[in-house]
Amino acid sequence: MSTVQSKDTVKLILQFLRENNLHRTLQALEDESSVTLNTVDSKEGLMNDIKNGKWDVVLKQIISLSIPPPQLVDLYEQIIIELVDLNEKGTARALMKRTDAMRWMKENQTDRYIQLEQIFVQPKDMYGQETKEARRNRIAQELVSHISTVPPSRLLTLLGQSLKWQQQQGLLQPNTAYDLFRGVSHVQKAEEDASVTKPYLSIKFPGKKTFAECAVFSPNGQYIATGTVDGFIEIWNYLTGKLRKDLSYQAEDSLMAMDNAVLCLAFSQDSELLVSGSTDGKITVWKVQTGISQRRLSPAHSQGVTSVCFNKDGTQVLSGSYDHTVKIHGLKSGKTLKEFRGHSSFVNAVAFSSDYTRVLSASSDGTVKIWDTKTTSCLHTVTPKTNADLSKGALNPVGGIGSQTVQSIVRVPRNMDQVLICVKSNTLYIMTMRGQITKSYSHHKKTGSDFVSAAMSPQGEFVYGVGEDSSLYCFQTTTGNLLGETKIGDAEVIGLVGHPFSNVLASYDESGHVYFLKA
Structure with missing residues (x-):
């Protein structure tokens, strides 16, 4: 890998200071670093000035250059001779007595x-x-051989080229503000919602039996992470479908990995941490920029960890498991801080409410439970029903669906009191934090098309569900109308995730594909 010499970096700064007339700062940096710029804007221009005897212009240029004494002496000697020839003996004597070049001649x-x-x-x-x-x-010939020429504004030009390269690699969104000092993009602003229907990219994992069990976009919109059945965790560029090689550990093929299949992933709110859960009941927290494990919870559960998420400040992790329990773990202590019991089957999804005072859990027992975060008491148990009295917003009683598994929970953008519930049926539901079902979305197909996962558009105007038939269904949030159906692939779909700011969805299936779709 190419490296940048520190001396070259100093030179770029020196040029910037000179071009912006920051002469005192320029002199201070040269004195402190012992580095001189030793460049001119044009060698040809300097040579012509010497050939034409424009000594005032020449002296102004060479005063800041580092030129070997013999060549510098030749120049000053010529200037003195020509001044005497013009009868400018006073000026010539001043150069003889007061310049370093002539002192060097006198001594050597x-x-x-x-x-x-x-x-x-x-x-x-x-x-x-x-x-x-x-x-x-x-x-002139001898002098310019010791001087290099550099185009103007090299520092700004190189920074611009760097940003352009990052855009071409998909590391930086076009027209996105970039913090040069911290080296990060500012959080994107959400696009205006548009219906996602167009596949534009896919990732294929190597081998016939390797596929993603989970995927998640980072809150800042910069990454998508996948966790595979063989235990690897990878960070991808969702615009190009390539691994993020700006993360040095991925460039060196040293991936984040767990001992068993990775079933779930979640980013912290600042997108700097990533938590993963695996089939052996273990949880690991990773530093995204380094790929280094920050904390291992082993075991966090007695069976596989199916869902994880961070609290607001990234100091705790909420998890759900095949062991029917929901837990909150402290990352500093590594201990279980809270435990929520009450489900009679696998817990498939967990989430915090927007104010973190409630915990939500979805289970294969057909229910969604809403818990008090502080006391761990169950406040509501909801079983979404296809015949619910939606107009009255009635609280649904327990037991009405039987074996219809609740697959996932998705927060509704711009309405933090609501979540989207995906039930393995032909219907999706909007539920409030008080356990009320307020809206439903159905494609009305009887068999072979039950929803397995769901997502929402950045502004919350569209609801998306992906079915067992590998088709993506798009609904208008306010009306519940089915707007379109898009066939994604042929294999059974495992999950669906939405980008936080862009009209982009990612679907992953058992054939080892991750499909990306846009509006």
Whole structure:
């Protein structure tokens, strides 16, 4: 990998200071770093100035350059000779007495210095065997060989090229504000909602038996992470479908990994941490930028961990499991802080309410439970029903669906009191934090098309559900109308996730594909 020399970095800064007339800062940095810029905007321009005897212009340019003494002495000697020839002896004597180049000549080429002094008394044969023009040309050639030329504004140009490269690699969204000092993009603003229907990209995991068990977009919209059946966790560029090689550990093929299949993933709110849960009941918290494990909870559950999420400040992890329990773990202590019991089957999804005072859990027992985070008491148990009295917003009683598994819970954007519930049936539901079903969305197909996962658009105007038939269904949130159906693939779909700001969805299936769709 190419490396940047610190001296070159200092030179870029020196050029920036010089071009912006910050001369005192420029001098201070040169003195402190012992680095000089030693560049001119144009070698040809400097050579022409020497050939034409424009000594005032030449001296202004070379004063900040680092030129070997012999070449610098040749230049000053020529200037002094020409000044004497023009009878400007006062100026010529000042250069003889006050310049470092002539002091060097006096100390190291004494005979030459004495001979030069003689021209003030006997100004004859001053140019020797060469003509004035020939001497100027020789001096110009020798002088510029020690000077490099750099196009103007190199620092800003290189920064611009770097940002352009990141955009081309999909590491930076076009027209996105970028914090150069921290090296991060500002959080994107959500796009206006549009119906997602167009597949534009896919990822295929190698091997016939390797596929993603889970996927999640980061809250800042920069990453999508996948966890696979063989235990690997990878961070992807969702615009190109390539691994994020700007993460050094992925560039070196040193991936985050667990001992068994990764069933769930979640980012912290600042997108800096990633938590994973596996089939052996273990939970690991990773630093995204380094790929290093920050905390391992082993075991967090007695059976596989099916769902995880962080609390607001990233100090706790909420988890659900095949062991029927929901837990809150403290990352500092590594201990279980709270435990919620009451489900009679697998817990498939867990989530905090927007104010973190409630915990929600979805289970294969057909229910969604709403818990008090502080006391762990169950406040509501909801069984979504296809015949619910939606107009009255009635609280649904327990037991009405039987074996219809509740698959997932998705927060509703811009309405933090509501969540989208995906039931393995032909209907999706909107539920409040008080356990009321307020809306339903159905494609009305009887068999072979039950929903397995759901997502929402960034602004919450569209509800998406993906069915067993590998079709994506799009509904209008307010009206409940089915707007469209898009066939994604042929294999059975495992999950669906939505980008937090862009009209982008990612669906992953048992064939090892991750499909990306956009509006």
